[in-house]
Amino acid sequence: MASQPTQRHVPWLGALSALMLIVFLTMCFFYAPEDSIQGQVQRLFYPHVASAWVAGLAFFTVFVASIGYLVTRDLKWDGIAAASAEVGLLFTSGTLILGMLWGKASWGTYWAWDPRLTSVLVLWLLYLAYLALRTYVSEPAKRARFSSVLGIVAFVDVPIIYFSIKWWRTQHPSYVIQPGMKPAMPAEMLQTLLFGVATFTVLYIYLASQRLRLLRYQAQEVAR
Amino acid sequence: MSSPTSRIVLDAIEKDFGRQRALRRISLSIEQGEYVALIGANGAGKTTLLRTVAGLSRPTSGSVRIADVDLRRAGPGLRRRIGFVSHASLLYPELTGRENLQFQARLFGVADADSMIAQLGELLDLAAILDRPAGELSRGNLQRLSIARALLHAPRVLLLDEPFSGLDQTTASRLQLLLQRLVDAGHTVVLSTHDRAIVESGPHRLLRLDDGALVEDRVLASASVDRHAGSASPLLVPALRMPPKLLGATLTIAAKDLRIEARTRDVLGSAGLFALVVLITASFTAPVGESSTGMATGVMWMSLLFATLLGVGRSSGREHAERGIESLVLSPVPKAAIFLGKALASLLLLCLVAIAVVLLFIVFMAGNAPVHVLGLAGTVLIGMVGLVIVTTLFAGIALGTRLGESMLPLLVLPVVIPLMVGAVELTRQALGGQGGGMGIWLALLAAFDLVMMMSAVATFAFVIEE
Numbered sequence: 001m002a003s004q005p006t007q008r009h010v011p012w013l014g015a016l017s018a019l020m021l022i023v024f025l026t027m028c029f030f031y032a033p034e035d036s037i038q039g040q041v042q043r044l045f046y047p048h049v050a051s052a053w054v055a056g057l058a059f060f061t062v063f064v065a066s067i068g069y070l071v072t073r074d075l076k077w078d079g080i081a082a083a084s085a086e087v088g089l090l091f092t093s094g095t096l097i098l099g100m101l102w103g104k105a106s107w108g109t110y111w112a113w114d115p116r117l118t119s120v121l122v123l124w125l126l127y128l129a130y131l132a133l134r135t136y137v138s139e140p141a142k143r144a145r146f147s148s149v150l151g152i153v154a155f156v157d158v159p160i161i162y163f164s165i166k167w168w169r170t171q172h173p174s175y176v177i178q179p180g181m182k183p184a185m186p187a188e189m190l191q192t193l194l195f196g197v198a199t200f201t202v203l204y205i206y207l208a209s210q211r212l213r214l215l216r217y218q219a220q221e222v223a224r
Numbered sequence: 225m226s227s228p229t230s231r232i233v234l235d236a237i238e239k240d241f242g243r244q245r246a247l248r249r250i251s252l253s254i255e256q257g258e259y260v261a262l263i264g265a266n267g268a269g270k271t272t273l274l275r276t277v278a279g280l281s282r283p284t285s286g287s288v289r290i291a292d293v294d295l296r297r298a299g300p301g302l303r304r305r306i307g308f309v310s311h312a313s314l315l316y317p318e319l320t321g322r323e324n325l326q327f328q329a330r331l332f333g334v335a336d337a338d339s340m341i342a343q344l345g346e347l348l349d350l351a352a353i354l355d356r357p358a359g360e361l362s363r364g365n366l367q368r369l370s371i372a373r374a375l376l377h378a379p380r381v382l383l384l385d386e387p388f389s390g391l392d393q394t395t396a397s398r399l400q401l402l403l404q405r406l407v408d409a410g411h412t413v414v415l416s417t418h419d420r421a422i423v424e425s426g427p428h429r430l431l432r433l434d435d436g437a438l439v440e441d442r443v444l445a446s447a448s449v450d451r452h453a454g455s456a457s458p459l460l461v462p463a464l465r466m467p468p469k470l471l472g473a474t475l476t477i478a479a480k481d482l483r484i485e486a487r488t489r490d491v492l493g494s495a496g497l498f499a500l501v502v503l504i505t506a507s508f509t510a511p512v513g514e515s516s517t518g519m520a521t522g523v524m525w526m527s528l529l530f531a532t533l534l535g536v537g538r539s540s541g542r543e544h545a546e547r548g549i550e551s552l553v554l555s556p557v558p559k560a561a562i563f564l565g566k567a568l569a570s571l572l573l574l575c576l577v578a579i580a581v582v583l584l585f586i587v588f589m590a591g592n593a594p595v596h597v598l599g600l601a602g603t604v605l606i607g608m609v610g611l612v613i614v615t616t617l618f619a620g621i622a623l624g625t626r627l628g629e630s631m632l633p634l635l636v637l638p639v640v641i642p643l644m645v646g647a648v649e650l651t652r653q654a655l656g657g658q659g660g661g662m663g664i665w666l667a668l669l670a671a672f673d674l675v676m677m678m679s680a681v682a683t684f685a686f687v688i689e690e
Contacts, residue, residue, distance in 0.1 A: 152679055
């Protein structure tokens with residue numbers, strides 16, 4: 001019989017996520033200064049960018065776990081990929097919604113068929129297809145094989161998104177942080193952004209580990 | 225002690241299909257020249273066991289070794305030692321018996337294919353059916369042809385899954401005699417059957433499976449095991465050369481697909497007609513002229529995209545009709561060649577569709593816009609390569625899901641959106657006569673194609689395994 005999934009780390013990780021979220025929201029509204037051009041609405045920037053970061057991290061995890069499964073054939077890797085894809089899709093949805101709200105205030109429209117926006121939408125569709133594929137294959141090993149192939153191919157889209165902002169004319173803001181360059185924002189803004197990225201990363205780990213536990217329980221239930 | 229050249233060793237083999245355990249820790253050894261009957265009720269695991277030994281089904285745990293080589297690391301040499309007769313014929317219904325056997329001979333590197341086909345024709349009484357399409361043959365005739373396919377490269381290990389089903393008494397007796405002669409010549413034969421009469425009339429050893437477990441393994445009292453197995457002169461001696469490598473195998477598989485298409489014309493017919501209908505219908509609704517070029521190019525690429533889905537879907541569906549794809553997996557050719565061969569044939573066919581669509585598009589929808597011909601040709605080629613690569617990879621996955629072919633658009637469309645955006649933009653520029661700004665887009669599409677090609681070649685083997 002498979003071992004019971006560990007629960008030791010989950011409560012304190014959840015508590016840490018909640019605490020960091022409270023601190024992050026406080027920093028967003030009270031610590032980071034108001035943007036002189038965009039005003040209060042610019043505060044959406046912090047969770048928007050942090051969500052996008054975590055989505056990228058989650059899909060990278062799907063990619064690595066997919067390779068891990070194909071190499072080892074251990075279903076543990078497939079579970080990690082599935083949990084990461086679900087949480088990544090959640091954060092991609094957050095990125096899109098926050099971006100649309102910010103876009104309405106800044107550009108006057110919720111959506112523009114800008115390459116960057118379109119590419120994130122494509123990413124969202126890709127991982128939606130990934131999760132749909134999983135529901136249509138019932139045999140675990142076959143589901144893991146097929147999902148791993150899609151998990152690898154889908155991640156190919158991520159660099160296209162990253163470079164699209166350089167290759168194509170875009171309404172989307174340029175990078176706020178680039179290697180070797182001084183960030184084009186006050187220190188308080190940068191600290192809020194970095195803390196937001198850390199917060200959402202911890203939240204991702206918490207949510208993905210919870211989902212993974214649930215998947216393992218389901219697998220054990222099926223095996224009985 | 226027998227030579228290890230075709231000894232089969234199973235070590236604690238288990239195979240799960242979801243919550244169902246099909247094989248339960250099966251360990252056994254089959255020596256060269258043994259004639260083994262595998263019996264058990266329906267669902268006992270006979271087919272799964274034979275498919276696992278053939279290398280078609282990967283065990284969940286445990287290992288299969290043939291000639292002291294782990295099957296997971298089987299090279300072309302080991303693949304050529306195995307012949308497998310399945311429930312399905314593993315033949316292409318559109319090709320004649322002779323064409324099917326010639327195709328298999330090329331995959332296995334059988335140099336004297338015509339001579340081998342003639343020998344097998346005599347042994348299995350195939351003369352009347354060799355030049356008829358496999359799809360028109362009766363169950364019994366198809367079974368004989370399938371056995372000829374498995375014997376064509378004179379494998380040292382012959383695995384047969386209920387080979388006598390569908391055969392009349394005369395043919396069954398003839399096959400029994402043939403199997404005995406193969407065993408006398410040193411071949412290892414393992415067959416599954418429900419027929420006690422067959423078990424009692426030849427096999428040296430009986431294996432009985434029950435609910436995935438090996439519950440009986442005994443030497444048959446009625447059988448006199450020939451301790452001089454292998455002393456008889458070889459029954460089949462094909463002239464073998466090296467099996468084709470990546471390029472040769474790719475071309476062989478593509479040629480097979482094109483030959484089938486020449487006979488059926490279903491990819492060209494369905495995909496071409498679909499694309500043309502979309503284009504012609506759209507030409508009545510879209511205004512002609514420079515201002516509408518962007519939208520019109522979108523229509524053109526949508527028609528090509530759905531034509532590709534249809535065409536590649538048909539081509540892949542054909543591989544699954546009589547499980548022809550399994551004959552490719554069993555062959556000693558690189559797995560990447562299966563993907564590349566399928567993709568190459570689809571690309572050639574769909575390029576014909578694309579040429580017709582683009583010409584009609586220019587006539588019906590592009591108005592008098594100047595055309596950058598080289599840019600347009602390059603765009604269509606690079607775009608179609610990308611579409612075909614992605615669709616060929618995912619067709620294998622889609623056919624393995626509960627939704628079947630209907631799953632294909634769901635998987636392909638999100639992946640090819642960046643390609644479609646780039647192709648539409650490039651086509652728009654080409655139709656404006658602007659060749660100058662096309663470089664970055666062409667590079668992007670080429671990069672997309674390259675990355676997808678590498679991903680597909682690296683992962684296709686996982687798509688087609690069981």
